[in-house]
Amino acid sequence: MATQVMSLEKHRRKPLSSFILVVALAVLAYYTLVGIWPFVYNIWLTFRKTDLLTENKWIGLSNYAFMFTDPIFWKSLWHNVYYLIVTVAVGTVTSLILAALIYRTKGVARKIYTAMFFAPVVTSMVAVSLVWTLLYFPKIGLFAQIISGLFGVSRDKLVFLHGTETALLCIMIMDIWRDTGIRTVIFLAGMDEIPDSLYETARIDGASQLGQFFRITLPLLTPQLAFIAAVYSINAIRVYVPIYMMTGSPPGGPANSTMVLTLHMYLSAFYGQRFGYGAAISMVMFVILFGLVLAEIRAFQQRWEY
Amino acid sequence: MKSLRCVAVVLLLLLAAGVVFAGGKQEAAGAAGGVGEPTTAVKLDWWYQDWTGGISWVTDYLTLFESKHPNIDINLIPVPFDDLFAKFIPSIAQGNEADILFGYDEWLIGKDVSKLFNPLTPTIFSKEEFKQYIYEPPLKNVTGSDGEIYGLPGLTGANAFGFTYHKDLFRQAGVTAENVKSWDDLKAASKKLSVYNADGTIKRSGMLFTYTEAANSLLDMIQMQGARDKVFNKSTNTWNFNIPEAKKAMETFKWFVDNKTYDPQSGDPFQSFPNQIGAMLLIGPWNVGGTMTNFPELDVGYLLMPPFPTANDKLVLGSVVSYGTYFASRRLKGDKLNGALTMFKDMLTNPADFCDIPFYHEPPYWVGAVCFKKYIEDLASRPADRMNEFAQTALTATQKGLPAINTLETRIAEPILIRQVIHPEMMNVFLGKKSIDNALSYMTDYLTRQEKQLAQ
Numbered sequence: 001m002a003t004q005v006m007s008l009e010k011h012r013r014k015p016l017s018s019f020i021l022v023v024a025l026a027v028l029a030y031y032t033l034v035g036i037w038p039f040v041y042n043i044w045l046t047f048r049k050t051d052l053l054t055e056n057k058w059i060g061l062s063n064y065a066f067m068f069t070d071p072i073f074w075k076s077l078w079h080n081v082y083y084l085i086v087t088v089a090v091g092t093v094t095s096l097i098l099a100a101l102i103y104r105t106k107g108v109a110r111k112i113y114t115a116m117f118f119a120p121v122v123t124s125m126v127a128v129s130l131v132w133t134l135l136y137f138p139k140i141g142l143f144a145q146i147i148s149g150l151f152g153v154s155r156d157k158l159v160f161l162h163g164t165e166t167a168l169l170c171i172m173i174m175d176i177w178r179d180t181g182i183r184t185v186i187f188l189a190g191m192d193e194i195p196d197s198l199y200e201t202a203r204i205d206g207a208s209q210l211g212q213f214f215r216i217t218l219p220l221l222t223p224q225l226a227f228i229a230a231v232y233s234i235n236a237i238r239v240y241v242p243i244y245m246m247t248g249s250p251p252g253g254p255a256n257s258t259m260v261l262t263l264h265m266y267l268s269a270f271y272g273q274r275f276g277y278g279a280a281i282s283m284v285m286f287v288i289l290f291g292l293v294l295a296e297i298r299a300f301q302q303r304w305e306y
Numbered sequence: 307m308k309s310l311r312c313v314a315v316v317l318l319l320l321l322a323a324g325v326v327f328a329g330g331k332q333e334a335a336g337a338a339g340g341v342g343e344p345t346t347a348v349k350l351d352w353w354y355q356d357w358t359g360g361i362s363w364v365t366d367y368l369t370l371f372e373s374k375h376p377n378i379d380i381n382l383i384p385v386p387f388d389d390l391f392a393k394f395i396p397s398i399a400q401g402n403e404a405d406i407l408f409g410y411d412e413w414l415i416g417k418d419v420s421k422l423f424n425p426l427t428p429t430i431f432s433k434e435e436f437k438q439y440i441y442e443p444p445l446k447n448v449t450g451s452d453g454e455i456y457g458l459p460g461l462t463g464a465n466a467f468g469f470t471y472h473k474d475l476f477r478q479a480g481v482t483a484e485n486v487k488s489w490d491d492l493k494a495a496s497k498k499l500s501v502y503n504a505d506g507t508i509k510r511s512g513m514l515f516t517y518t519e520a521a522n523s524l525l526d527m528i529q530m531q532g533a534r535d536k537v538f539n540k541s542t543n544t545w546n547f548n549i550p551e552a553k554k555a556m557e558t559f560k561w562f563v564d565n566k567t568y569d570p571q572s573g574d575p576f577q578s579f580p581n582q583i584g585a586m587l588l589i590g591p592w593n594v595g596g597t598m599t600n601f602p603e604l605d606v607g608y609l610l611m612p613p614f615p616t617a618n619d620k621l622v623l624g625s626v627v628s629y630g631t632y633f634a635s636r637r638l639k640g641d642k643l644n645g646a647l648t649m650f651k652d653m654l655t656n657p658a659d660f661c662d663i664p665f666y667h668e669p670p671y672w673v674g675a676v677c678f679k680k681y682i683e684d685l686a687s688r689p690a691d692r693m694n695e696f697a698q699t700a701l702t703a704t705q706k707g708l709p710a711i712n713t714l715e716t717r718i719a720e721p722i723l724i725r726q727v728i729h730p731e732m733m734n735v736f737l738g739k740k741s742i743d744n745a746l747s748y749m750t751d752y753l754t755r756q757e758k759q760l761a762q
Binding site: 049051052053054055057059062066069071072137138139140154155156159163164248249252255256259267268270271272273274 | 388391392395396398399413416417418421422503505507517518570571572573574576577583718719721722725726729730731733734737739748752755756759760762
């Protein structure tokens with residue numbers, strides 16, 4: 001009887017195990033098809049000269065050799081690093097200040113302020129980029145008129161997206177503005193977790209508002225700071241949409257002043273029909289992003305104790 | 307059971323025979339040197355570059371064509387230029403391209419088109435007959451390794467054939483377009499047309515340069531000075547801009563900046579020109595139709611590019627040129643192929659049905675140089691009362707422009723050559739970031755390295 005029961009149990013388990021195996025295999029197959037296989041194929045492409053159609057030649061490390069001596073590649077990489085430093089630093093600081101101010105409000109007012117700053121986050125980046133391109137119209141656009149009127153700056157100097165020094169900065173300002181809301185919300189959530197007793201104790205000990213912020217709020221927001229820094233660093237390396245939408249004519253802005261890695265990769269592959277070279281650029285981006293993700297994982301694993 | 311099996315086998319064999327012989331018959335009819343009208347109703351998808359005038363033009367043509375060929379239904383699919391460019395080759399590689407494709411022949415440089423598309427010869431006509439309908443230079447990039455023709459070049463792309471201009475601004479400034487025949491005339495006109503703010507900054511440029519055409523024109527100017535073989539050596543895959551001719555060409559452009567008749571930071575010229583922030587725009591004649599379709603209140607005309615001031619005053623255009631070309635997908639067979647080829651044959655044998663549409667619409671859908679030889683012969687013989695300004699511009703652009711085309715045989719794709727390298731360096735010079743010599747050296751080094759890598 002016991003043997004029969006065990007045999008029945010085994011029989012019942014078999015279909016369940018098979019079902020799990022089939023599902024797992026299906027997931028693995030899907031991941032292999034859309035994740036692993038394209039990655040492996042991409043690596044293979046980096047060693048070839050191909051237009052995907054009529055030419056497919058092994059050229060070894062020639063694509064990498066060209067890339068490391070390509071001034072446009074180095075310029076693109078520098079622009080990405082510059083983008084990372086400015087958007088992460090300025091974006092984090094502005095969101096932190098905003099969160100600290102909104103944190104002091106209560107009830108409906110807090111909800112209204114949060115919604116106001118969050119609204120651009122849910123707007124399409126393409127739409128935002130197009131609108132800001134019009135606002136940035138050189139010399140006669142809305143921003144030019146406002147800045148000229150308020151600060152007396154000559155309109156001839158207000159070239160925004162058409163100046164080699166200002167084009168990328170203008171795009172960064174737009175990008176920081178757009179994502180301020182979500183960073184603020186993340187910081188607000190972190191601030192809500194900080195116990196009020198710590199602030200009470202600090203007040204009793206005579207700490208000023210600024211002292212409380214730097215000695216209590218900021219250290220306890222370290223996980224949020226690490227998260228935002230990591231995520232927006234990755235975004236800065238991968239940035240494409242605002243660059244293409246706002247300085248797509250010509251692509252990469254005046255004198256390649258907004259050329260970034262993703263755009264250089266896209267132009268080389270799809271416009272230049274050098275898919276091997278585009279793949280090589282993407283591999284460099286992968287290495288950089290992988291490093292950033294590792295840093296992010298370390299930041300999460302780190303314990304923040306004060 | 308056995309008898310049922312036998313019947314099933316016989317039926318299968320009959321079906322297979324029917325498919326083989328029926329399909330073969332249709333293909334044989336196609337291959338015999340004539341295009342057959344489809345015997346069944348066919349629907350064909352056609353990817354076409356999405357520009358307002360172009361879509362309207364082809365829609366009007368298809369209405370006429372389909373009324374003559376009721377078995378053929380063509381579904382026009384507008385695709386923005388950048389998307390079309392990006393997916394043209396990958397879609398053919400994937401086998402999911404449209405049945406009929408519009409593209410630019412320079413996207414096919416260095417490729418064997420016999421592997422990409424269905425041949426038009428000897429199906430529609432023989433090669434020799436085909437060349438009686440289409441000018442020969444545009445057929446270069448669409449001729450396969452087997453010598454057959456795989457595309458129908460219809461019109462030229464965005465090349466530096468001349469300048470669009472605002473007629474009212476010309477009138478206000480007292481400039482007569484017909485008198486602008488040389489680069490000195492252009493410079494003088496641009497000075498008269500420029501308007502300045504109280505502080506001396508440019509309010510309206512007399513001249514605007516687009517990024518593609520300015521770079522194209524730089525190469526054309528170098529060629530016009532007889533330095534074609536000096537600037538690019540195909541056998542050694544080397545570029546050399548460190549030559550006096552290149553410096554002179556760059557200095558010509560810089561003159562407009564230095565003399566404050568061109569503001570390189572006045573915005574996207576495709577927005578600045580319609581808003582009359584510039585009086586003239588270096589661009590292909592297509593811009594006339596494009597501007598007037600999108601801004602019907604404007605009245606623009608076209609000036610053909612004058613020759614660069616040299617001893618022989620020879621006009622050279624199209625150092626980097628592209629022809630808008632029509633292709634039939636290599637996947638097409640049978641009646642669908644016949645449908646596509648019937649349309650191509652109709653364009654060739656009745657070119658006025660196709661080409662008159664853009665020039666005679668109010669406002670014109672498009673103006674430019676066309677590749678249809680018979681149509682140009684027809685235009686040239688039309689009485690004056692049947693010609694309008696835009697048909698005349700097309701005639702002039704074709705008769706003077708097409709023979710002047712002398713393409714540099716580089717392997718570097720136009721977007722990289724022009725948009726990533728040459729024009730950015732021109733901007734560096736215009737904005738004073740680099741000297742002309744430094745810019746020309748950079749162009750020489752970068753393009754030579756890329757040319758050599760592509761020659762591997």
